[in-house]
Amino acid sequence: MLPLIFECMSLIELSDQEIQRRETLNEIRNFGIEPYPAALYPVSHLSTDIEANYEEGKKVIVAGRLMRKKIQGKASFAELQDSAGRIQVYFNRDEICPGEDKFNYNELFKKLLDLGDFVGIEGTLFKTQVGEITVRVVDFKLLSKSLKPLPMPKTDADGVTHDAFTNPELRYRQRYVDLVVNPHVKDVFLKRNKVFNAFREFFNSRGYIEVETPILQPIPGGAAARPFTTHHNALDTTLYLRIANELYLKRLIVGGFEGVYEFSKNFRNEGMDRTHNPEFTAMEIYVAYKDYNWMMEFTERLLEHTAIAVNGTTVASFGDHTVDFKAPYKRVTMRQSIIDFTGFDIHGKTEEELRTWCTSNGVEVDFTMGKGKLIDSIFGEKCEGKYIQPTFITDYPKEMSPLCKQHRDNPELTERFELMICGKEVANAYSELNDPIDQRERFEEQLKLSEKGDDEAMFIDQDFLRALEYGMPPTSGLGIGIDRLVMYLTNNLSIQEVLFFPQMKPEKWGNSGPDLTENERLILAVLEKEKSMDLVVLKERVALSNKAWDLGMKGLTKHGLAKVTKTDTSLIVDLTS
């Protein structure tokens, strides 16, 4: 009984076109054709290979999704989409079916193949009267049946797209559909892949080693951020999803590697917007015997190399801006930057003086903020957004950089830089702090900040301190936000566009069986006792408003759970079983 209802329900929820395709699927099977064959299909060419190396009459075997079907009597055109692009195919009835049996054309191609189906095609190349390269079909095979119709955007001769699949919610939740019908979306992810390859190539050619470090960490270190918490059952202990991999990579430098890097999926339990996703990808690299000056040069050359690898040029458009990744980049100290944009010199100022300046200059502050955070707020508010072209901001206050080596010329500062592009931080690098005593003190200061209410201050990682005590060579480290870099290189203003599956609220799926509303259940409960009763009596018994009653009853009859019969004198409601 229940499975039957369930089956009915799932059919009710299918659209006409989905039902149609299921029926077609059955027909295909009835004709003895397997709609999901197991055997490999011997593809010989991609659509783009055919375009690039066209030869009249060449035999090819191609496969892909059927994306266009234009039937005109005994001959038809269709379009096949594979991973590289599209190719037109030509079906001629009497060439495909030379004998009396016209099944393959009249039935299989014309009626049983739907848009979106995977089809394999064997044929020869020719050019149509309008000169389009086309495969003349000799034989074809259904490789996989599609049961859901795809959205079908079309671009006209003027380049205008009709029926574009643009709804962001649908696009992100069903990225597979987005990728099938929006080629420009696929291009973004191909470029993303090129970023990774360019980085790897750049690092590997210099002898640096790609490594992997823990994602589940007992202490979430290496950044100031709120972590996700999880629990390990066997150890009965709390673990955190990493917010950064910095402390582990430095342990490897302690261990004797001289250059290590990792593409790190990091997780931060913070807000989401068009530049923040709860999980994101950072690349961190640590190189022994270097300092942050060396790292600046390294970074600008890396980015120049990457921009060329991705776009073939160092110039990239981003919204209204044009960004040039050509090295070298401008270098400005944080102190100078604040002077440039506000005239205020933070040098030698006390916490109180900074706070006073902030409140009288419209920079929001609160009492959990120490000197470092105050300066960071000034910079964030007044300067950060102004740097469009790649610019290194150097020499950050010590308090906000607890893992960074003190500046060689000024004990209040650190040897740190961030790379700003289009007003956003893209990279962050240090001469790494390798003095274990200093590092312990810095952690303790963080502890004080956290007692003051800063819920992002860092935890003390005793094992990391132990590692430093064994000795770490002077080292420079760099972190780059890959998602943001990809945004810049692909001209996407939203991080969701450069992640295959951006985080979204879980989708609601109907539970099993008919999904009854509260009112429907109420009516059904009464009706189940009586099996059959007068409509007016039932209505009074459930005491619902007119509208609620009406909707409830209509729902029940629609689900096939109740039936209303009209007699001469009254209306009778029956429970149907």
Next chain:
RNA sequence: GAUUCCGUAGCUCAGCUGGUAGAGCAUAUCCCUUUUAAGGAUAGGGUCCUGGGUUCGAAUCCCAGCGGGAUCACCA
């Protein structure tokens, strides 16, 4: 978290101060042997996001909720 806009057919979208739910594409049937988003004819297709309220009557007005976008806040 705040503000604001949006949710109508498989897709893209109309639908006015409340009065029988629409178009194009897609789908189905028929005609058509070289088409370029869209050949011709006919037909089917709806939980107007959900629930409640106002009303003789709600896709439309009001309230609440759900989902999404944008802006802001938060965010090394």
